[in-house]
Amino acid sequence: MKRILSILLIAFLLLVPVLSAQADNGQYVYVDEDLLTANEVRTVNDRAVEIANNRGVGVYYFYYGDVEDLTSFIMSFAKEHVVEENALVLGFSSDYRYFLQIGPIAEAALSDEVCEGPIMEAYRSVKGDPERKLLAYFNAADEALEAYFASGATVPASSEDDWSLADVPANIARTDSGKPTVVDRANLLTDSEAESLSKRLKEIGNAYKCDVVVATVPRLGFKTAEEYADDFFDYNGYGYGAVPDANGTTVDGDGILLLISTEARDFAVSTSGYGITAFTDYGIQEYLEPKFLSYLGSNDYAGGFDAYADGCAELLKMAREEFPYDCYHVYAETGTLDSVQLANANEAAERFVDENGVAIYYLCFPSNTDFGAFAERFLAERVPESNAFVLGVGKDEIKLTGKGPLAASRFSGRRLDKVQREVEPLLRSGDYYGAFEAFTARCNKLMHPLNIIAVLLAAGVGLLFGFLPLSGMKRQLVSVQRRTDADEYLVPSTFTLTQNSDVLLGTNVSRSIHVQPTSSGGGGSRPSGGGGFHGGSSTHTSSSGGTHGGHSGKF
Amino acid sequence: MAQQLLEYRCPACGASLQFDSGSQQVVCPYCDSSFSPQDLIDYDSFLKEDAKNETSDSWSKDADRWEKDETTGLNVYTCAACGGEVLGDDTLASARCPFCDNTVIMKRQFTGDWKPDLVLPFKLDKKAAQEAFRKHLFGKKLLPKEFRSESNIEEIKGLYVPFWLFSTDVSASVRYSGTKSRAWTDGSFDYVETSRYALLRAADARFNRLPVDGSEKMDDALMDSLEPFNFNEAVDFQTAYLSGYFSDRYDVEADISVERAKARFRKTVSERLSTTTGGFASVSMQSTALSERNNFREYALLPVWLLHVRWNGKLYTFAMNGQTGKLVGDLPLSKKQYWKYWLLYGGLGAAILGGLVVLGHFLGCGGGCL
Incomplete structure (x- = not known):
């Protein structure tokens, strides 16, 4: 018996590499284990291999009962498993079915009509036996491909040409380097809308030396919106002052691109070069996106793109004339605060917002002669919080101002004079960081006035403490008390224990769900200012090797 | 012993006991203790005997009368x-x-x-x-x-x-009743054993x-x-x-x-x-x-x-x-003295505690000290 078992075990171990080799190479059929036996999978797969060899088109099939989001799963499936340039994937989850065509031949030969028509009919016509059902699918796909090639159709141009901008109408305005500023492949705009938008974008781009582009496409293929936007930007050579490199692609031009894909309502903002500097993460997500997303959400594309143009113009203006829009609370001209002080000050300001619900801003520009106007503009455009205290330093000028009802009630009158008196000598002596610290401390006090109720409460407790010595004094007056024990009449050493027994009566065990103690983790995480923003722009590298910033999502 | 179990109290918790015909045991519905009927009768008779055994010799002694x-x-x-x-x-x-x-x-x-x-x-x-x-x-x-x-x-x-x-x-x-308890956990449950x-x-x-x-x-x-x-x-x-x-x-x-x-x-x-x-x-x-x-x-x-x-x-x-x-x-x-001293000590306490709050505020912990 033992011997038989060990023989079986050895046989099984020998089979394992064979099975895994099968799985790695030329696999077109992926199903949950209980649907088909390994032999059946091999038979069906052989048919798919045959099609791939004969037609040059991969035909894939998968059935995963537990997949929840089939649309996104099929995209990642295609990325992982599809090796051909042209392919058809039929994916099943327990309640959905999805056809994905990849490449021009597949799109032409195995269009949605073909898939939903003859292929699905063939698939449905076989009842019961899953092996025969799958073979019917592969046979139908093979027939459709045969019919396509028999009709003498040529292989369409390769996907490289997807990026061609030759089809863009002539009335669309071009960037400085001659690229159209609006590419409306999804036909979301009327001709006149597209024309006026393109002119607007061109003006902005030229004024601030940074291309501002809008592109719309019906679908993304199996790229993400971010990848598509980056590639669209790079392969078409967008970017103000882009220089062609050795490979003929252009990288590192300055620009920003808004891409819309209507199929799954994706959008992506891709920035490059100076665009990364001017459009910070905070600027894109907190300033630009809120401006246009609501329009896109209600399908007002012309309005959305106008708002996008406005936002880009405003952000570029800020970046070129002063500094990029960001979540920082402390801005200082060079020579006033060093980088460590700047980081510390920003951190302190963020902490202040978290703790007090009021933002503090520090504008340190001691050589700015027109500081007053700058500060007014800053307060109006760059302070998103509804309550803020601002310490501004210009040339021979200290400006203490505030925004919102809290500032009106607490940051005014004699209190301001006090802050001024404290900050002024420090600024005069050139201690710009010290001045900020004093300002923060003062604001902290403004937010925490002396709590009269707490003082009264403490005093009340103190009054109660007064009763403690009194009870002792009261006891002094009482000396008459009934005795209840006989301790001093017990003759010493006559107390002897004669019996001492403990009898166990019973034991019961109670059980309750164990609650894991929650770790306090050093006081818990503190939400950082600006909703997770830490300033600056995060970047990634596109397929062409270009560096991009930006953000993507759904609308 | 032909003694009847009429009403007995749980030696562990004092609740009324019930006879469980399934286990032929007397069980306590409150603390889940169970006893054999005989043990219970013995235990009860202990208590009764204790009371009976309370004896006291005579305190009187031969009278000493006045001469x-x-x-x-x-x-x-x-x-x-x-x-x-x-x-x-x-x-x-x-x-x-x-x-x-x-x-x-x-x-x-x-x-x-x-x-x-x-x-x-x-x-x-x-x-x-x-x-x-x-x-x-x-x-x-x-x-x-x-x-x-x-x-x-x-x-x-x-x-x-x-x-x-x-x-x-x-x-x-x-006689006392006493409990000992022991608690432990196996990760998914907490256990408390009470003896x-x-x-x-x-x-x-x-x-x-x-x-x-x-x-x-x-x-x-x-x-x-x-x-x-x-x-x-x-x-x-x-x-x-x-x-x-x-x-x-x-x-x-x-x-x-x-x-x-x-x-x-x-x-x-x-x-x-x-x-x-x-x-x-x-x-x-x-x-x-x-x-x-x-x-x-x-x-x-x-x-x-x-x-x-x-x-x-x-x-x-x-x-x-x-x-x-x-x-x-x-x-x-003296009520007068009483309130005088209260005013003295209470006033002192109020001044110290109130002062601490004010001091805490000005030392920068912002009123959140208390």
């Missing part, structure tokens, strides 16, 4: 106001009632009764009592100031107070000459507070010691007084026993049984100075141990 000639010169004085009776020689004929301070006292010839076994002679005189009273008022902050200056000692009387002295060998057994125990503790102890006031007129608490007396200085009774002092005769029988003594024995023994029940998470006493053997009681006259002080129309009674000089008696409380 005929001993009583010559002793009179019984009866107060017309309160009915109190005291013994005394002829020198006390014009005295006031030591209990109610009434002046009208009637004298009659003494008749036979129990004769005291012991007497503890006075060691301290009237002057010492006055001095002790003065000291008693010293350092009492809440005593009305006027009490010191205006109160006057109306009468100081030396009085032999009748006491019963009880000596005995006590055997006590006490219930029946504890039995028994001990012998000897008590010697516990005094119990045998005079109805004297306040028990006041007399208790005079303790302790040093009985080594007690001498056999002689009428000669009574000369110049009042002497009360007992009017609470020894059989009644002994109950107070027994309660005090019981408390001391059970307190000693409960110190041996360490190691349990909770212990509660279930029953105590006390037996006395070698009982012995003596009739003693103990020396007490009684001081009657009148202040603000009220009579305050103080008593001093005529042997040790310990003076007791509750003093009146």
Whole structure:
């Protein structure tokens, strides 16, 4: 018996590499284990291999009962498993079915009509036996491909040409380097809308030396919106002052691109070069996106793109004339605060917002002669919080101002004079960081006035403490008390224990769900200012090797 | 045993038990303990036996009666106001009632009764009592100031107070129920194991000459507070010691007084026993049984100075141990003084705590300190 078992075990171990080799190479059929036996999978797969060899088109099939989001799963499936340039994937989850065509031949030969028509009919016509059902699918796909090639159709141009901008109408305005500023492949705009938008974008781009582009496409293929936007930007050579490199692609031009894909309502903002500097993460997500997303959400594309143009113009203006829009609370001209002080000050300001619900801003520009106007503009455009205290330093000028009802009630009158008196000598002596610290401390006090109720409460407790010595004094007056024990009449050493027994009566065990103690983790995480923003722009590298910033999502 | 299980209480938690026909066990619906019926009957009979076994030897002893000639010169004085009776020689004929301070006292010839076994002679005189009273008022902050200056000692009387002295060998057994608990976790559940125990503790102890006031007129608490007396200085009774002092005769029988003594024995023994029940998470006493053997009681006259002080129309009674000089008696409380001191200490506390909050604020912890 033992011997038989060990023989079986050895046989099984020998089979394992064979099975895994099968799985790695030329696999077109992926199903949950209980649907088909390994032999059946091999038979069906052989048919798919045959099609791939004969037609040059991969035909894939998968059935995963537990997949929840089939649309996104099929995209990642295609990325992982599809090796051909042209392919058809039929994916099943327990309640959905999805056809994905990849490449021009597949799109032409195995269009949605073909898939939903003859292929699905063939698939449905076989009842019961899953092996025969799958073979019917592969046979139908093979027939459709045969019919396509028999009709003498040529292989369409390769996907490289997807990026061609030759089809863009002539009335669309071009960037400085001659690229159209609006590419409306999804036909979301009327001709006149597209024309006026393109002119607007061109003006902005030229004024601030940074291309501002809008592109719309019906679908993304199996790229993400971010990848598509980056590639669209790079392969078409967008970017103000882009220089062609050795490979003929252009990288590192300055620009920003808004891409819309209507199929799954994706959008992506891709920035490059100076665009990364001017459009910070905070600027894109907190300033630009809120401006246009609501329009896109209600399908007002012309309005959305106008708002996008406005936002880009405003952000570029800020970046070129002063500094990029960001979540920082402390801005200082060079020579006033060093980088460590700047980081510390920003951190302190963020902490202040978290703790007090009021933002503090520090504008340190001691050589700015027109500081007053700058500060007014800053307060109006760059302070998103509804309550803020601002310490501004210009040339021979200290400006203490505030925004919102809290500032009106607490940051005014004699209190301001006090802050001024404290900050002024420090600024005069050139201690710009010290001045900020004093300002923060003062604001902290403004937010925490002396709590009269707490003082009264403490005093009340103190009054109660007064009763403690009194009870002792009261006891002094009482000396008459009934005795209840006989301790001093017990003759010493006559107390002897004669019996001492403990009898166990019973034991019961109670059980309750164990609650894991929650770790306090050093006081818990503190939400950082600006909703997770830490300033600056995060970047990634596109397929062409270009560096991009930006953000993507759904609308 | 044909004994019926009518109603039994759970030895572990005290709830009513129920018979579970399935397991043939008696189970407690509250604490899940289960017992065999026989164990329960045994346990119950233990408790009953304990109570039955409580025995007490007789306290009485052969009567010592007054000899005929001993009583010559002793009179019984009866107060017309309160009915109190005291013994005394002829020198006390014009005295006031030591209990109610009434002046009208009637004298009659003494008749036979129990004769005291012991007497503890006075060691301290009237002057010492006055001095002790003065000291008693010293350092009492809440005593009305006027009490010191205006109160006057109306009468100081030396009085032999009748006491019963009880000596005995006590055997006590006490039953407790106790619990021990142990807690642990296996990661998904927390477990608490509770074990219930029946504890039995028994001990012998000897008590010697516990005094119990045998005079109805004297306040028990006041007399208790005079303790302790040093009985080594007690001498056999002689009428000669009574000369110049009042002497009360007992009017609470020894059989009644002994109950107070027994309660005090019981408390001391059970307190000693409960110190041996360490190691349990909770212990509660279930029953105590006390037996006395070698009982012995003596009739003693103990020396007490009684001081009657009148202040603000009220009579305050103080008593001093005529042997040790310990003076007791509750003093009146001055409301004025009370609130004055409260204002002082409370004001101080308020200033300190309030000040701390203000200080904390200015040192920069922003009012969140408290």
